[in-house]
Amino acid sequence: MTRPALLRDSLRLRLLAGTLVWILASIAVAGWGLDGLFRRHVEQQFDAELKTHLDQLTANLVFDERGQPSLSAPLSDPRLSRPLSGLYWQIDRLNRGDAPVLRGLLRSRSLWDTVLEVPHDALGDGAIHRHRIGGPQAARLGVVERMLYPSGRPDLPLRLIVAADEALMDAPAQRFGGMLWLALGILGAGLAVTAVVQVAVGLAPLSHLHKALSAVRNGEAQQLTGDFPAEIGPLVDEFNTVIAQNAEVVARARTQSGNLAHALKTPLSVMSNAAALEQGEFARLVGEQVETARRQVEYHLKRARVAAAVNVPGARTGVALALDQLAKVMRRVHAERDLDLQVFPVAGSLCFRGEEQDLHEMLGNLLDNACKWAKHRIEVRAVEEQEQVVITVADDGNGLPAARRDAMLQRGVRADEQVAGSGLGLAIVDDLARMYGGEVMLADSPLGGLQVELRLPACPTGAS
Incomplete structure (x- = not known):
């Protein structure tokens, strides 16, 4: 300079x-x-x-x-x-x-x-x-x-x-x-x-x-606090007003998302129940489309909620605790497969600068996909690199050809139609990561299957 x-x-x-x-x-x-x-x-x-x-x-x-x-x-x-x-x-x-x-x-x-x-x-x-x-x-x-x-x-x-x-x-x-x-x-x-x-x-x-x-950005405070000179006081008040208004916008968006979800669930449930009482190709087609519509509604509602919340200051989530909780859930959900889900030690200070439920959504999808495709072993690591949280989930499954990896991040695309799923898992993870300024990358796993690397913004150094 x-x-x-x-x-x-x-x-x-x-x-x-x-x-x-x-x-x-x-x-x-x-x-x-x-x-x-x-x-x-x-x-x-x-x-x-x-x-x-x-x-x-x-x-x-x-x-x-x-x-x-x-x-x-x-x-x-x-x-x-x-x-x-x-x-x-x-x-x-x-x-x-x-x-x-x-x-x-x-x-x-x-x-x-x-x-x-x-x-x-x-x-x-x-x-x-x-x-x-x-x-x-x-x-x-x-x-x-x-x-x-x-x-x-x-x-x-x-x-x-x-x-x-x-x-x-x-x-x-x-x-x-x-x-x-x-x-x-x-x-x-x-x-x-x-x-x-x-x-x-x-x-x-x-x-x-x-x-x-x-402190506000790291989630240690919800607004600016302290004794400031008269020349800076109005700036602090205006900034706190902006924070409060943003919080109100997020709360309103979440409320509207919930209201919309409830408003759509009732007619979808009625249509699904009606289709279940009927026999024939038409009833089966209606039931499938209703289920697809329900998944699409949930996907877009989640995306709208995250878009409203991603710029709210103060959000922060510990990575170690989230991985530990999700690993326990996945071991129970896929208990019949006798999988070896190994989560390597994660630094207690490692922190994602974002909403807890969004981190759970992304990690849950990644771990669930790995558990579905793994033959026996899954390895999960989380470290901090260049102010980013880097989480890798590797499995020993059949892997995925390089030519199909970009397509797997698109909505509705599934690796195998014989395996249960909606094709939204990796798309949701990719969308959420991009909204936070992160990214998802697919690569060959050292275990022989697929490795998914999730990069998200980390809390600033020194944030507790």
Whole structure:
């Protein structure tokens, strides 16, 4: 089964897949958004810190009587005094042109012997501009600069520069990102477990419903019982109503079959009695036809009853007990023939999913036929194969040619007109078996006669 088909056929997987995809997408978007927000916050803090140092550098800048710049006090951040610390300041002097005259006129101790190469921009007095340049030890520096035009020497403007290693900004952002994705991963795992539990709990009533349906199908209950959620309750009520209606239909069909049987028996009995009082060929013919009509009526009434009952849920019959009872009956009925009727042990759990009287009807016909045709021995076995009850009845009689076996399953066909019977036995068995979704097969018996194999639906595994 392909994955799309698996998702389509499983409600549980569809719910879990949808929930997990939504959780994954939500966490991914949340992580991307939070990480971006934090990085922007760190960048703003980074720029604000550079701006603060630039303002402090501007405030501490003084000029002597010759117009030479100097700092009235060192800047407060100790990193500016530690070589190659990642935080630097520098003052350049420009001439009237755009090319710098002197880079690093003043600079922080942290620059050591390095001079920052900042591109020159034409800025107004006090204007601030930002750059990204390479710095000491191949570091990437974020830079803010400000142009300052001294009042005494406006022709020699100064450029004040503060720079910091962007690693000071990237490191906390990376640490935060790692912690963020770890936390979101744990959150996602927790939400996934919650989704699995939620789906399991939410669909648990469906499992309960499945068990209740199995109980009805296995004959352990006549209707769905149990506590179901309000969303499933109406479905259970409707299903129980359908079961009750089906039971009423079956009961009505059986009643009508019985009424019809009684209505026909009386005129048939009158005709039979009248024919018995008369002599001659006509009376004999009427008696035979009345008896044939009675058998046909019984056959069709049985078929109508089974057709009505076969789809009713809950019917189930133990095979071992039925075979044992019928074997005792057949031994008594055919006692004068001194037959060896051997029923091999049958598992007590072997169960036919259907009406008891229908199983008795089928097995009774098979055993009666075998007893009529057997010379001495009959063997009966019953096993379960592929969710079917397989019952074999083998005798040591004369057997039946393969060419005539299909015809023997038709109504009114008899193997030998000299043997008593109506020719309906195997036809009834075949019709009943087919109504239950089973079949009857004829084959050569290991004992030398005929073997009849009856296959019927078995109760599901685990049904008691």
